[in-house]
Amino acid sequence: MPxxxxxxxxxxxxxxxxxxxxATYAELARIGMVxxxxxxxxxxxLGGSLSSAIDDSLKKKFSYQRISEEKIKxxxxxxxxxxxxxxxxxxxxxxxxxxxxxxxxxxxxxGSYGIIEKPPLPGGKSSQGAVADxxxxxxxxxxxxDVTQISMRTYVYYVNENRTxxxxxxxxxxxxxxxxxINTSAENVVAEFKKITVETESDEEETGSIQTAATLxxxxxxxxxxxxxxxxxxxxxxxxxxxxxxxxxGIQISDKSVAAYAQSVQWQAATQAQFTQSTQFLxxxxxxxxxxxxxxxxxxxxxxxxxxxxxxYHAQLGRILFAQREExxxxxxxxxxxxxxxxxxxxxxxxxxxxxxxxLKGAGLVLEFGGSQFEVxxxxxxxxxxxxxxxxxxxxxxxxKNPKEPRQVCHVRNAAGSVTFKNIEILITCITETVPxxxxxxxxxxGELLVSLDGREEMKIAGLGEQVFQTRVEDLQVFxxxxxxLPKLPAQSCRVSGPSKLAxxxxxxxxxxxxxxxxxxxxGYVGYPAMGILGSSTGTIQxxxxxxxxxxxxxxxxSVAYQVKNLLPYNLLLGAQxxxxxASATLAVQQFSGETSTDTVKTNMIRTDLIAFTAYxxxxxxxxxxxxxxxxxxxxxxxxxxxxxSLSSGISPMVSLGAIVQYDYTPGLKFLFKTGPxxxxxxxxxxxxxxxxxxxxxxxxx
Numbered sequence: 001m002p003x004x005x006x007x008x009x010x011x012x013x014x015x016x017x018x019x020x021x022x023a024t025y026a027e028l029a030r031i032g033m034v035x036x037x038x039x040x041x042x043x044x045x046l047g048g049s050l051s052s053a054i055d056d057s058l059k060k061k062f063s064y065q066r067i068s069e070e071k072i073k074x075x076x077x078x079x080x081x082x083x084x085x086x087x088x089x090x091x092x093x094x095x096x097x098x099x100x101x102x103x104x105x106x107x108x109x110x111g112s113y114g115i116i117e118k119p120p121l122p123g124g125k126s127s128q129g130a131v132a133d134x135x136x137x138x139x140x141x142x143x144x145x146d147v148t149q150i151s152m153r154t155y156v157y158y159v160n161e162n163r164t165x166x167x168x169x170x171x172x173x174x175x176x177x178x179x180x181x182i183n184t185s186a187e188n189v190v191a192e193f194k195k196i197t198v199e200t201e202s203d204e205e206e207t208g209s210i211q212t213a214a215t216l217x218x219x220x221x222x223x224x225x226x227x228x229x230x231x232x233x234x235x236x237x238x239x240x241x242x243x244x245x246x247x248x249x250g251i252q253i254s255d256k257s258v259a260a261y262a263q264s265v266q267w268q269a270a271t272q273a274q275f276t277q278s279t280q281f282l283x284x285x286x287x288x289x290x291x292x293x294x295x296x297x298x299x300x301x302x303x304x305x306x307x308x309x310x311x312x313y314h315a316q317l318g319r320i321l322f323a324q325r326e327e328x329x330x331x332x333x334x335x336x337x338x339x340x341x342x343x344x345x346x347x348x349x350x351x352x353x354x355x356x357x358x359x360l361k362g363a364g365l366v367l368e369f370g371g372s373q374f375e376v377x378x379x380x381x382x383x384x385x386x387x388x389x390x391x392x393x394x395x396x397x398x399x400x401k402n403p404k405e406p407r408q409v410c411h412v413r414n415a416a417g418s419v420t421f422k423n424i425e426i427l428i429t430c431i432t433e434t435v436p437x438x439x440x441x442x443x444x445x446x447g448e449l450l451v452s453l454d455g456r457e458e459m460k461i462a463g464l465g466e467q468v469f470q471t472r473v474e475d476l477q478v479f480x481x482x483x484x485x486l487p488k489l490p491a492q493s494c495r496v497s498g499p500s501k502l503a504x505x506x507x508x509x510x511x512x513x514x515x516x517x518x519x520x521x522x523x524g525y526v527g528y529p530a531m532g533i534l535g536s537s538t539g540t541i542q543x544x545x546x547x548x549x550x551x552x553x554x555x556x557x558x559s560v561a562y563q564v565k566n567l568l569p570y571n572l573l574l575g576a577q578x579x580x581x582x583a584s585a586t587l588a589v590q591q592f593s594g595e596t597s598t599d600t601v602k603t604n605m606i607r608t609d610l611i612a613f614t615a616y617x618x619x620x621x622x623x624x625x626x627x628x629x630x631x632x633x634x635x636x637x638x639x640x641x642x643x644x645x646s647l648s649s650g651i652s653p654m655v656s657l658g659a660i661v662q663y664d665y666t667p668g669l670k671f672l673f674k675t676g677p678x679x680x681x682x683x684x685x686x687x688x689x690x691x692x693x694x695x696x697x698x699x700x701x702x
């Protein structure tokens with residue numbers, strides 16, 4: 001089994017809520033969960049148990065709204081159809097943003113669980129009991145166990161930041177300890193969420209809150225120790241903070257969290273005195289408390305009157321905004337007056353609305369904002385529209401034109417609403433369109449070609465035409481179509497062209513061209529050559545002019561042939577052949593010119609041929625192939641008397657005709673039968689024909 005990979009998916013989706021026309025109290029994230037089974041049939045309950053444990057843990061720690069599982073299931077099914085989401089695999093990084101957009105999510109949590117493959121025992125034997133971390137005594141077999149170990153991995157993907165946090169991997173056994181690991185995994189998710197959340201003050205209790213980027217956060221630093229003796233100041237300050245919060249101008253960081261921070265930095269009056277020289281403390285406080293505005297109080301005296309002074313620092317603007325004061329009085333009207341004064345000061349501020357653009361690759365994106373159009377360059381991540389807003393003013397943004405080259409679709413979230421005491425960042429997510437990948441075979445000569453797309457999907461090609469990969473590809477995406485195996489009947493070399501541009505089309509296509517490969521074959525034959533005379537005969541042998549070949553008997557013949565297919569046009573093959581044979585005859589001496597003896601003499605001949613030939617292959621049933629051939633060459637022949645002088649030797653032209661029947665025993669091994677005449681032409685009146693019958697074996701290689 002594969003090691004620690006395969007198939008459960010756990011996706012939590014946190015989605016933006018759109019701004020209303022008024023101020024927003026809190027835009028809490030919506031979280032959705034869905035689980036998928038892993039590669040352990042006996043542990044199919046893992047996905048459901050893990051998602052339930054995480055859901056229960058989150059509910060105890062955070063405020064959120066849950067998206068229905070049915071809605072998430074529907075979205076993922078649609079993504080599965082176009083190859084963006086596969087429930088059997090961990091999503092690829094370039095698909096995470098697309099999944100998030102489809103789910104309108106701010107956060108994705110995904111993971112896997114699977115069996116950890118155990119190491120083999122010495123001697124190459126595998127052991128289902130060998131655990132990876134077991135260490136045995138030197139010289140002994142490693143420790144063994146029958147318990148199966150599971151790997152559980154969890155990741156958190158932050159959409160706005162386009163980054164993934166990897167949580168600690170867990171390796172429980174497939175036994176009772178698995179449930180403890182499930183709870184640990186849920187605790188790890190909660191711990192990760194605590195890094196991005198704040199403890200907020202609510203009417204019910206202090207609870208973690210996951211807000212969107214548009215939510216205004218306020219932190220109210222406590223009255224310092226020296227001023228706590230002024231009970232009226234403490235009461236007024238508290239009522240003012242509650243009044244601002246209750247009017248839903250934003251959310252308030254809990255008093256408990258603020259008090260813990262104040263204690264950790266030794267918050268005191270001396271610290272406040274430094275603010276006029278440097279705002280670094282306030283900037284650090286805003287980061288530590290995860291807040292947009294930091295409020296802090298002071299008690300000042302003028303004569304016999306004492307005043308509560310409330311100041312504010314805005315983290316986005318990087319400056320102290322104001323110091324508003326009211327005389328310490330015991331009535332609620334003072335708190336209301338101070339609250340209105342603070343809000344009026346905030347209302348006088350001006351803020352920007354910018355677009356934060358993620359995933360933009362192509363040029364041509366045009367945004368419409370405030371009745372004007374703005375072009376966005378490729379790779380640009382921020383767009384400032386050059387306009388400022390006061391709190392409560394409306395904004396509206398739409399995508400007028402989508403990018404091209406590559407072709408993308410851009411989605412806008414919180415595209416319309418009102419400004420609420422902070423700069424607004426509209427998130428635009430651009431996703432490159434995915435389209436079918438067509439493979440057009442324009443030259444093909446039979447057999448089967450096997451190709452793969454990025455090593456993920458294989459396709460068999462067996463003819464001319466178009467085929468489509470199931471996996472879709474992005475416009476101008478770099479992908480690899482690898483040739484896994486080439487056609488063998490006949491052998492071919494194939495080349496895949498570069499992809500076409502999508503432009504306004506509906507698919508990207510590549511072309512496959514195949515040409516027949518050179519097939520080389522080396523063959524050896526043994527056979528019997530039957531000899532005969534062509535042309536007129538003579539009763540007198542003229543040395544160096546004619547041979548008594550018609551009276552000779554052959555002993556044997558051997559030949560070696562080399563042939564190449566797919567080199568010549570029209571499917572012709574080209575070959576070369578070397579033949580070697582011997583023959584002899586007992587002739588009357590008087591047949592030789594100038595001889596009068598009645599004796600006989602044994603006459604011998606040796607022959608060597610070199611022939612170039614061409615053949616046309618004709619396929620036959622049962623793995624047979626017929627190759628009619630014709631060739632031309634030269635032959636060296638030598639004639640001599642046994643124990644005597646040489647009679648004749650020389651080179652003569654020749655023509656070779658015939659046919660080869662070939663049986664493909666294996667793709668590389670052939671059994672052969674060859675027959676046909678070889679014709680030799682001499683200067684005298686008598687020519688030679690040798691009809692050979694040969695059997696052989698051939699070795700083919702490419």
